[in-house]
Amino acid sequence: MKKEQLFLTDWKRIFFGDTPPLFMLEVLMRTFFIYLVLVIAMRIFGKRLTGQISLIEMAIMLTMGAILAPAMQLADRGLLSGVIALLCALAVERGINYWGLKNNQAERVIQGKESVLVEDGILQLEKLRSNRISRVQVMSVLRSKNIYNVSKIHRLYVEACGLFSVYTRETNEPGLSTLMENDPDIHSIQQIVPDRLACKSCGNTAPATPKPGDCTVCKTNQWVTAYR
Template identity: 40%
Template sequence: MKKEDIKPGDWYRILFGETPVEFMLEILLRTLIIYTVLLVIVRFMGKRMGGQLTISELAVMVTLGAIVSPGMQMPQTGLLVCTVILICALIFQKGLNRLEYNSSRFEKISQGTLTVLVRNGIIQVEEMARTKVSREQLYAALRGKSIYNLGEIDRVYLEACGIFSIYSRQKPAPGLLLFPSADSTIGAYAQQKADGVCVCAYCGKVSDRAESQEVCPECGKDEWKDASISYLAETEQQEQ
């Protein structure tokens, strides 16, 4: 389009561009056909496409969007071409799934492996840095599961598909509180101070209070806080 063709107030160009009004009706038909074909293709790709996407599935979904867009909007693009490309994407995805099923080595290369972010209530700082997961992201995931103390956690895995798998301890231990520092009104809900121990504010390593002047042996930081324990867990220990 040339510069002189752009005129303010040209509502036909603004609304319809260079296509005739009749093409609007054709867009409805094209969208209906492509949408139906896309539903069928995604259905054949399997149930995983409707859940948490893996790396390859995410790549396919982005590709599908790029495939269907021209066929629905551009009058010079035929629907048959889009349909053939969609079928090719289906074949590629099915072939990739077959390779991943038959070869665990190929599956690790294409999908990655899980990472242990928390072990025995202690944040694995090096793994967090390697996976580019921040502590606030981890804390948010734990708070979303109604977990407010690292002492309640045995393991946190970052799965290959990007979700957090959280496993709690049978008996919560003293640990680092996970309440947001900006929310001073929440108090210490169901938590109380653990006597005789402190906790590293960076990784959650619990240590004797006498050692609080030293650097943390897990992460090398020297910032310590009072360790807390679940009020319910403390009550159960006293009853025993």
């Protein structure tokens, strides 16, 4: 459409576009049909597509949106082309999953693998960076599981599907608090350990006196109060 054909008061074009108003009824019919097809497709794809999904399943979901939107909204696009494209996406997803089932190496390449983010009370900073996960996110995950001290973590994994798996350990060692720094009152549920400091970066602990220099684990010099 040329710019001289555009008018801010052209309400028909703004609300209905270049199609006749009767096409709105067709859009309703198309949407209802595509909805039924999508429900059937979701059943065929399986329960995984409605839960925590893998990278391949995420790509399929995004592809489904691109496939179905034109079939619902564009007058010059038929419904059959959208259905055929959706069946092709289904075939690709099933084929990739079958390949991964038969080949362990292919499965790791396709689905990815888990990474350990915390190991025996120490944040694995390189793994955090490679997975683009911040310390703030890690602390949030631990708080949501009622874990208020990093020292109590034996392992924290981020799974290939994005879920976090937490394994705790029985310990009374002081460590880095997971509670919010800007809310000092909340720390009343913890016990301060005056003779220990915790590295704010990785959670490593060191004696408070003499004042520690760089952290022996992550080589930073950011020490905070240790809690038990």
